[in-house]
Amino acid sequence: MNEYKKIEEKWQKRWADEHVFEASNNSEKPKYYVLVEFPYPSGSGLHVGHVRSYSALDSLARMKRRQGYNVLFPMGWDAFGAPAEQYAIKNHIHPSLAVKENIKTFKSQIESLGISFDWSREFSTTDPEYYKWTQWQFLKFYEHGMAYKAKKDINWCPNCKTGLSNEDAAGGVCERCGSKVVQKEKEQWMLRMSDYAESLIDGLKDTNFAEKIKLGQINWIGKSTGAEVNFKIKDTDEKIIVYTTRCDTLFGATFMVLAPEHPILEKLKDKIKNMDEVIKYQKYAKEKTTFERTELVKEKTGVKLEGITAINPVNNEPVEVWIGDYVMMGYGTGAIMAVPAHDERDYEFAKKYNIPIIQVIEGGDIDKEAYTGDGIHINSGFLDGLNKEDAINKMIEFLKENNLGNEKVNYRLQDWIFSRQRFWGEPIPLVYCDNCGWVPVKEEELPVLLPDVAEYEPTDDGESPLAKITDWVNTTCPKCGAHARRETDTMPNWAGSSWYFLRYMDAHNDKDFASQEALKYWGKVDWYNGGMEHTTRHLLYARFWNQFLYNIGLVPNSEPINTRVSHGMILGANNEKMSKSKGNVVNPDDIVNEFGADTLRTYEMFIGDYEKDAAWSTDSLKGCRRFLDRVIRLQNKLNDKDGYTDEVIVHKTIKKVTNDILNMKYNTAVSSLMILTGAYEKEESITKDDYKVLLSLLNPIAPHITEELNEQNKLGEMLAKMPWPTYDEEKTISNTFEIGVQVNGKLRGSIITNEGESNEEILKKVYELDNIKRNIEGKTIIKEIVIPNKIVNIVIK
């Protein structure tokens, strides 16, 4: 065991024994809530990527504590989900056992890094004491009509045998196993997340997320403003409602396209002459996965509904009606008006099936392609002569007045499919009674525990493994006492992580998910770090969940998080994502054992821009170890003097490190400490104050070795409890400057100037430089630019 490791274990124990990092729920100090995403404790153990974000936020938490804040910096485990279940299936043991083991490993790994987590608030989403409240909150959704069961064509993973949310099936493949997702009709519990679309956009203004994170949220919600237009079907009472963002082109609508599964087809089936063909096409479309349907390269297909004609509401012209799989039932109304002259997709379709194309906006060459730009409207009756924006407004007025349609906002965000056909998740706490229908489990009966069995295989018919456990399924109705059956679906992995940050505020409360006092005291998460891959979905789910709790009066803020940051990945030395198969995985344990946790932490802070990916380099890591060794050696040159040997560099460094930690510029914080160390090395000897301030500033990054050096040299109390150094702005500025001297913008020399020196004095020095004399010889000086403390530029001709 290396010397570093011994020291590290000593201090880890000391901090724990003295409860140094435990936050208080009633403190006079201002609060500060620092949060890192809790990990999924996988079997492969901690990744060096975890170390990066934990170290980074640890340095923030440690600094904030020393600046006088009551800091909450908790850690827990997001442990429901497929991997633990897969492991359980294979080995016929309960997933909770595997989870327990993995948590143990993860925790000891994190502890060996000396991260200042408040372990007194630790929990796992799989603890019954925790998921009781996840279930309780689900019942709140249910009580408020926000949870409902619906038969839906859902994304189905035939390999995992489970339903997936749209989010989990992005790209048409199962996020977990990569299998092709197919459509399957199933009853699913849904949360009315789409009701919150507008408020999820709106709430972003109350956050301090990075612009690109806000944008990710906005794009995912996918708001679009347009209009719904009613098209009557000739010789029937039926109408088809379409959604369009370009109602100004209505005069150019020559056909309509319905999604193949559009419900109106059923109503019109007697009138459709080619129903055989239609049914055949519907089958064809259904067999395809969403992914194949949305493949861009694919040629458009469709079937004309023979015998059906719609009427264009603005000019009463007949309009052909088609079905085509390029129209999705899940967006808008599942029907579009097609304007081939001004929409690329409609253009392609019209060309293929020889449907008339009418240009209604000037511009482009519609013999070749659709024109989608702005322009003057033509062939458009009362819109003629208007541009796009005016035409849209006028058309909406017209539609409203004539009862033909309305303005309409649409969102891509859909309701959250909340059912999973899995064993290892929170059971949905409802029972079905033949008399009473769905009935919530009584609050005092929560949590609905997962049964203790040994078979976890999902069934082929799409039921949860829980369905086979009849002892568990059979129960009595909480309302009427008759025989009833438990819901066997469980919640998605995202459920437990949607509110865990609230639980940390009052982690062991058995009366409530957290007391109102605790929720009020801690308020929002001040600083939340996580991976870029979670910035859209997890954040959206958590915000939705919290907004709902806010609306029913259970939490004090509608937005739960103030600042959100995300770290870049640590890649393998070959610049590729670390993976076992590529053999480029670095195990943090090995690094801690060989070089020490402080070295690893310092290196990962120094590795580069925190938000960007960075490749691992053991050579650079060694450089950081060398740096710490140099800091250790400095203790041999302490003298008996007081104060700082060089005030300017010390105050500058305090300022730099303080601001850099706040601004996530950890790499330059480390670099400025290296510079300070280098400056000390050049001195004959340094004072204890010099040394102490270096250790003090380095402490949030390399906490163990700095504590040890501080103690051994009797510099003062434990650094973790020592107030953070402050700087004096005036003392950060030196009173002499070496500034560059340019001639016509080209550097020709440099001079030393003093603070407050006049331009005349400066220029006098400039013209004494040989190289300046040489360069201006025989030329006319046009201008002399003197920027004090920065630069001099002589313009000549």
Next chain:
RNA sequence: GCACGUGUGGCGGAAUUGGUAGACGCACUAGACUUAGGAUCUAGCGGUUAGUUCCAUGGGGGUUCAAGUCCCUCCACGUGCACCA
């Protein structure tokens, strides 16, 4: 296709927001100390030149006394969303 990012030495990356480009570290070279060094110290380290000479921040153009930084344009790479009507 749309949106957002990013392009700086051999490498990771700095640059007080328009003011001496390459901080800091790695790698490398030479030297010192040494039985030895993969320890430590000292010096050097973008290219080029006789030269503090000239050229250099993806390419081209522009604004300015001054551009890595601002504007226009093109190129390359990355990420997200994707037939969104």
